[in-house]
Amino acid sequence: MSALSASSALVPAGSQPLALGFPVNLGNIEAYISAVNHLPLLTQEEELSLARRLRNDNDLAAAQALIVSHLRLVVSIARGYLGYGLPHADLIQEGNVGLMKAVKRYDPEQGVRLVSYAMHWIKAEIHEYILRNWRMVKLATTKAQRKLFFNLRSHKPGLDAMTPDQVDDLAATLKVKREEVIEMEMRMAGRDVALEAPTDDEDDHYAPISYLSAEHSEPHKVLEAKQFDHLQSEGLEAALAKLDDRSRRIVEARWLANDDGSGATLHELADEFGVSAERIRQIETAAMKKMKTSLAEYA
Secondary structure (H helix, E strand, O other): OOHHHOOHHHOOOOOOOOOOOOOOOOOOHHHHHHHHOOOOOOOHHHHHHHHHHHHHHOOHHHHHHHHHOOHHHHHHHHHOOHHHOOOHHHHHHHHHHHHHHHHHHOOHHHOOOHHHHHHHHHHHHHHHHHHHHOOOOOOOOOHHHHHHHHHHHHHOOOOOOOOHHHHHHHHHHHOOOHHHHHHHHHHHHOOOOOOOOOOOOOOHHHOHHHHHOOHHHOHHHHHHHHHHHHHHHHHHHHHHHOOOHHHHHHHHHHHHOOOOOOOOOHHHHHHHHOOOHHHHHHHHHHHHHHHHHHHHHHO
16 A cells, blocks of 8 residues: 555445545655645544544544544654655655554543644654665664664764764763664664675676675585595595605605695705615605505595
8 A cells, every 4th residue: 555545545345435635546746745735634523523433333434534634744754754765655655554553543532632642653653664674684673772773863963973972972861871872873874785796897896795705615615625634634644654664754854844844855864864865855756656646545
């Protein structure tokens, strides 16, 4: 149901709408606002009579009259929330839903005019709509956060970040924690960012998808990492165990002594075993081939 057809939707099947001079289809929001602002207001006696008919007899034509006569109130309240960047027609539509809920629950014997009672319901529906649609991620969930969301900008003196004294003053005024004020200010200062940039954007490589992708979590990457860790521990130990003592000593001294790869030189090992550096190189080459074969079999 749209704001432009709110009144016609209230007419029950088989009933005739009251002659309030409200056209069914208005075409655009400007025409709708102009029309509701020219609708006649109800006197207190008329309002009480209609409310009693609705309560006692479930007279939906009476409900229609009560709602239509207060549509200008919804328009007025919705106008105060245009600063959130949401369509005026949508704000009015949500406010009309709140008005209908108020009419349904209104008790004419409480001594309160419908206009005063309905304001709470209208604002509540508009607040819910704004919180659902202002950002993709809902910014306010707790009572304190909702209070800050709808009051922070009006209490904030300028566009700059609030000073510690201003944060303390606002926290005291709204009776919330200063940490909640700081958090809400940061949330409202941010904006939604598309995960993937438009395809025609020259800077699409700066989109979040380019630096938030978790390649290490891809299944084949996880399997590769597990296999690598397995080979580094059990596989490497098994391959070394198949070497003779001299070959193992040369491989360990050359490649496994230090984490930075700065192992013993061929000449140092040649002096240790009393052979030439060329012989050490040959033993190392043969040992590495044997280990490669062992690792392949182990994998």
